[in-house]
Amino acid sequence: MISxxxxxxxxxxSSSTVFDDVTFEVGxxxxxxxxxxxxxxxxxxLKLMNGLVPHHTGGILGGDIQVGGISTRTVRPGELAHLIGxxxxxxxxxxxxxxxxxxxxxxxESLAIDESAMRKxxxxxLDLLALTPLRRRTITSLSGGEQQRVAIAAALVxxxxxxxxxxxxxALDPVAAEEVLSILQRIVHDLGVTVVIAxxxxxxxxxxxxxxxxxASDGSVRVGSPEEVMRSAEIAPPIVELARALGWExxxxxxxxxxxxxxKNINLGEPSPxxxxxxxxxxxxxxxxxxxxxxxxxxxxxxTCTISSGEIVALMGRNGSGKSTLLKSIAGLxxxxxxxxxxxxxxxxxxxxxxxIELIGYVPQEPADLLYGESVAEECAxxxxxxxxxxxxxxxxxxxxxxxINPATHPRDLSEGQRLILVLAIVLTTxxxxxILDEPTRGLDYQSKERLISILRERVATDSSxxxxxxxxxxxxxELAERVLFIADGExxxxxxxxxxxxxxxxxxxxxxxxxxxxxxxTVSEVIDALQK
Amino acid sequence: xxPKFDRDRVHPFAWWAWSILLAIALFVSSDPWYATSLLxxxxxxxxxxxxxxxxSNSFAMALRFIAVIVAIRMIIAVLIGVPIPGTNLFxxxxxxxxxxxxxxxxxxxxxxxRLLSTLGEVMIIVGVVALFAxxxxxxxxxxxxxxxxxxxxxxxxxxxxxxxxxxxxxASIKRIRLARRMRGVEAGGLRNWRKIAxxxxxxxxERSLDLSAAMESRGxxxxxxxxxxxxxxxxxxxxxxxxxxxxxxxxxxxxxxSSLTMVISGxxxxxxxxxxxxxxxxxxxxxxxxxxxxxx
Numbered sequence: 001m002i003s004x005x006x007x008x009x010x011x012x013x014s015s016s017t018v019f020d021d022v023t024f025e026v027g028x029x030x031x032x033x034x035x036x037x038x039x040x041x042x043x044x045x046l047k048l049m050n051g052l053v054p055h056h057t058g059g060i061l062g063g064d065i066q067v068g069g070i071s072t073r074t075v076r077p078g079e080l081a082h083l084i085g086x087x088x089x090x091x092x093x094x095x096x097x098x099x100x101x102x103x104x105x106x107x108x109e110s111l112a113i114d115e116s117a118m119r120k121x122x123x124x125x126l127d128l129l130a131l132t133p134l135r136r137r138t139i140t141s142l143s144g145g146e147q148q149r150v151a152i153a154a155a156l157v158x159x160x161x162x163x164x165x166x167x168x169x170x171a172l173d174p175v176a177a178e179e180v181l182s183i184l185q186r187i188v189h190d191l192g193v194t195v196v197i198a199x200x201x202x203x204x205x206x207x208x209x210x211x212x213x214x215x216a217s218d219g220s221v222r223v224g225s226p227e228e229v230m231r232s233a234e235i236a237p238p239i240v241e242l243a244r245a246l247g248w249e250x251x252x253x254x255x256x257x258x259x260x261x262x263x264k265n266i267n268l269g270e271p272s273p274x275x276x277x278x279x280x281x282x283x284x285x286x287x288x289x290x291x292x293x294x295x296x297x298x299x300x301x302x303x304t305c306t307i308s309s310g311e312i313v314a315l316m317g318r319n320g321s322g323k324s325t326l327l328k329s330i331a332g333l334x335x336x337x338x339x340x341x342x343x344x345x346x347x348x349x350x351x352x353x354x355x356x357i358e359l360i361g362y363v364p365q366e367p368a369d370l371l372y373g374e375s376v377a378e379e380c381a382x383x384x385x386x387x388x389x390x391x392x393x394x395x396x397x398x399x400x401x402x403x404x405i406n407p408a409t410h411p412r413d414l415s416e417g418q419r420l421i422l423v424l425a426i427v428l429t430t431x432x433x434x435x436i437l438d439e440p441t442r443g444l445d446y447q448s449k450e451r452l453i454s455i456l457r458e459r460v461a462t463d464s465s466x467x468x469x470x471x472x473x474x475x476x477x478x479e480l481a482e483r484v485l486f487i488a489d490g491e492x493x494x495x496x497x498x499x500x501x502x503x504x505x506x507x508x509x510x511x512x513x514x515x516x517x518x519x520x521x522x523t524v525s526e527v528i529d530a531l532q533k
Numbered sequence: 534x535x536p537k538f539d540r541d542r543v544h545p546f547a548w549w550a551w552s553i554l555l556a557i558a559l560f561v562s563s564d565p566w567y568a569t570s571l572l573x574x575x576x577x578x579x580x581x582x583x584x585x586x587x588x589s590n591s592f593a594m595a596l597r598f599i600a601v602i603v604a605i606r607m608i609i610a611v612l613i614g615v616p617i618p619g620t621n622l623f624x625x626x627x628x629x630x631x632x633x634x635x636x637x638x639x640x641x642x643x644x645x646x647r648l649l650s651t652l653g654e655v656m657i658i659v660g661v662v663a664l665f666a667x668x669x670x671x672x673x674x675x676x677x678x679x680x681x682x683x684x685x686x687x688x689x690x691x692x693x694x695x696x697x698x699x700x701x702x703x704a705s706i707k708r709i710r711l712a713r714r715m716r717g718v719e720a721g722g723l724r725n726w727r728k729i730a731x732x733x734x735x736x737x738x739e740r741s742l743d744l745s746a747a748m749e750s751r752g753x754x755x756x757x758x759x760x761x762x763x764x765x766x767x768x769x770x771x772x773x774x775x776x777x778x779x780x781x782x783x784x785x786x787x788x789x790x791s792s793l794t795m796v797i798s799g800x801x802x803x804x805x806x807x808x809x810x811x812x813x814x815x816x817x818x819x820x821x822x823x824x825x826x827x828x829x
Contacts, residue, residue: 047746050750052746052749052750056742056745056746056749076749077746077749077750078749078750078751078752078753078754078755079752079755080750081750081751081752081755082752084750085750086747086750088743088746088747090743093739093740093743093744093747094743094744094746094747094748095697095747096675096693096697096744096747096748096751096753097675097676097679098673098675098676101762101763102762102763105762105763106751106753107751107752108760108762109679109759109760109761109762110751110752110753110754110755110756110759111752111755111756112756112758112759112760113760114760115760115761115762118760118762119762122762138584154751155751158751158752328711331715333711333714333715352714353717353718354717356714356715356717357715357716357717360715361715362712362715364708364711364712364715366708366712368732368735369708369709369712369732370712370713370715370716371732372727372728372731372732383716386716386717386718387717412735426716427715
C-alpha cells in the first residue's frame with residue numbers, strides 16, 4: 001500500500017538529513033505504529049506519505065514514495081484526498097468549519113461529490129464514530145476526545161484506503177484515548193483501511209499494532225512485528241522493560257500476555273507502604289472551600305486540600321474536569337470565585353513580579369510561551385535580569401540539567417524535551433517554594449521523561465518545596481508522585497497515596513499494577529528491587 | 534434517515550445585507566439619533582441571537598473600539614476645532630501658531646454646542662461600526678465564505694485562515710500574557726510587547742500552516758465546482774430580516790423630519806427582524822432540550 005524506496009529527505013535551511021536511504025513497505029489493512037525519539041522525524045514520515053512533505057513544506061526528497069501505486073512526487077496532496085486521510089497533531093488547528101457535520105462533509109464538498117451520496121456517507125461516518133448525538137454541536141464546544149473523533153470522521157468520510165494519525169492520544173485522558181484507539185482498531189478490522197499512527201505513549205498503543213516502524217536515534221529505520229522491534233528498541237513501555245529485566249523468552253505486549261507469559265509464576269507479596277503522607281513538611285498550598293470559574297458555571301466546586309513541602313502531588317482527572325483551572329488559580333492567574341487559596345500564607349493573586357516568581361514557578365502547557373529570546377544564552381541572561389540574579393546563574397543551571405545544550409541555539413530549534421528542561425531551568429533559578437507543571441509530558445519521549453523525573457525528585461529532596469503537576473500520563477505519576485488528587489467534574493473525588501488511588505481505578509492504573517493485580521505494585525524498578533531481595 | 538431541513542440557520546448573507554443597507558441609509562440621513570437607535574437595535578439583536586462561536590464576541594470587542602473612537606474624537610474636539618458660539622463650558626489657553634496655518638486654532642473656548650456637533654459626527658461612524666460588528670457576530674464567517682461565488686476561491690482560502698486564526702489569537706494573547714506574568718514580567722511597556730509579539734507571531738504562523746495543510750490534504754481547491762452538504766437557502770426568515778432593514782432605511786431617508794421619527798426608524802430595523810427570529814428561538818430551545826436528553 002505504501003512503499004518507501006531509498007528515501008532521503010532534507011528540509012530547506014537545514015544542514016542534516018531527516019531520512020537517509022530509507023526503504024520499507026506497509027501492506028494493505030495493517031495497523032502500523034510509527035515510533036522513535038522526539039525530533040527523529042515521525043511527523044515528517046507521516047507527511048511524506050500523503051505528499052505534504054515536500055509539496056507543502058519545501059525540502060528535497062530523494063528516492064521514491066508510492067502510495068496505492070501513485071508516486072507522491074508527481075501529485076499534490078489534494079489529489080490524494082480520496083486515497084489518504086490525515087489527522088494532524090492538533091486537530092483543532094485543522095478544523096475549517098464550525099459545526100460537526102459540516103466539518104465532516106468538507107472534503108466531499110471540495111471534491112464536488114453529489115448531495116445524496118454526501119448525505120449517505122456523512123450518516124455512515126457519524127454512526128461509525130458514535131458522533132450522531134453531537135452532529136449539530138459547534139466544534140469548539142466539544143471535549144478533546146470528541147474533537148479527535150470528529151477529525152478522524154472528517155478524514156474517513158472520503159472512504160480512504162489509508163488513514164494517517166499524528167499522536168492521536170497525546171492530549172487525551174486514558175479513557176478517551178482508549179475510546180479513540182478501539183475505534184481505530186475497528187476501522188482496520190471492519191473496513192480494511194491501513195492505519196498508521198505516530199505515538200509516544202507506547203503503553204497505550206503497542207498491543208493494537210500489527211507492525212512497527214521504528215526510527216532509531218541514529219536515523220536508521222527498522223520495520224517489523226511489535227515483538228521483534230520491542231526486543232531491542234531504545235524506547236519501550238513498562239511491560240516490555242519488565243520482560244527484558246526478567247529475561248522472559250516471549251515478548252509480551254498486553255497485560256494479558258504478560259500475566260500468561262510469566263507474571264503468574266512470580267509471587268511478590270505486597271509492597272511495603274510508603275512513608276506517611278501530610279506528615280512532616282509545613283503547608284505550602286492551602287485551599288479552603290475554593291470555588292473557581294464563573295458564577296454561572298463553576299469549574300471547581302468547594303475544594304479543600306493542603307499540600308506540604310517535600311511532596312510531589314499529581315493532579316489527575318478526565319479532559320475538562322478542571323485541572324488547568326485549579327493550577328492557574330493556585331498560581332494566581334485565575335479568579336477565585338469563593339473560598340480562599342493561600343501559597344505560603346499569601347494570596348497568590350496579590351503577588352506580582354519578583355515576589356511571585358520567588359514563591360511559585362509555573363510551567364504552562366505550552367512551555368514555549370515562556371520563551372522569547374533569540375538564543376538559549378540570551379534567554380538565560382534575560383532570566384537573570386528578571387530575577388535579579390548574578391549573570392550566568394541560569395545558564396549554569398540549564399547546563400547542569402541539560403549538559404548537551406549549546407548556548408547559541410535558538411530556543412525554537414530545541415527538541416520538545418530540551419525546551420521543557422530549559423523552561424524548568426529558568427523557572428527553578430529562583431528556587432520557588434511551589435513548582436506547578438501543567439501536562440509536562442505531552443509529546444515527550446521516555447528519555448526526556450526520565451530526565452524530568454530526576455530533576456523534580458532532586459528538587460523536593462533538597463529544598464523545602466513542593467511540586468504539583470497535572471497530567472494524563474499514568475506511568476509518569478506511578479514513577480514520580482507520592483500523592484494523587486483525583487478530580488471529576490470539578491469535585492475532588494479522591495486524595496491519597498499514589499498506590500491506593502491509581503490501583504483503585506482500572507483506566508488510570510499503570511501497566512505493572514494491572515499485571516500484578518491484586519498486589520499493588522506500580523513500577524518496573526519496584527518489582528525488580530523486590531525480586532532481588 | 535436524511536436530516537430534515539434546518540430552520541435554525543439564517544443565511545449568512547441576510548445579516549450582511551441587513552447591515553449594509555442600514556449603513557447606507559445612515560450615511561444618507563447622517564442623523565445621530567438614527568445612529569444611536571441603530572446602535573441599540575444591533576446590540577439587542579446580538580445580545581439575543583448570537584451563538585457561542587469564537588467570533589460571536591466580536592460585537593463586544595467592537596464596543597470597546599467604539600469607546601476608543603469616541604474618546605479620541607472628543608479629546609481632539611476639545612483641543613482643536615472651529616469655534617462654534619454658544620454656552621461656554623471652559624476656556625483652554627490658546628496656543629499661538631505661525632501665520633501660515635491661520636485657519637486652525639488650538640485651545641480656546643470650549644462650548645457645549647461644539648461638543649454636541651462633534652458627538653453627532655462621531656455617532657455616524659459609531660453606528661456603522663456597530664452594524665458591521667453585529668453582522669460579524671451573527672453570521673458565521675466560515676459559512677459566508679463558502680457561500681461566496683467560486684471565482685473568489687483563493688480569497689476564500691485566505692479569509693478562512695484569517696477568520697479562524699483571529700479568534701484563536703485572542704486566546705493565544707491571553708495565554709502568553711499569563712505566561713509572561715509567571716516570568717515575573719508585568720504587562721505594559723514597549724519591551725514587553727516584543728516579548729508577547731514573538732511567541733504570538735510564531736503561534737499564528739504555525740496555526741495558519743497547520744490549517745492550510747489540513748485544507749490541502751482534504752482536497753480544498755481540487756475541483757472548480759463544489760457541492761454543498763447543506764445549501765444555505767433564502768426563506769421567510771431571511772426576507773423578513775432584509776425587509777426590516779428596508780423599511781427602516783426607507784423611513785429614515787424619506788420621512789427624515791424629527792429626531793423622534795429617526796429613533797423610531799432605527800427601532801424598526803430591530804423590531805421587524807425580532808418577530809420571526811423570536812419564533813425561531815422557541816423551537817431552538819426545544820430542540821436543544823431534546824439534545825441534552827440524548828447526551829445525558
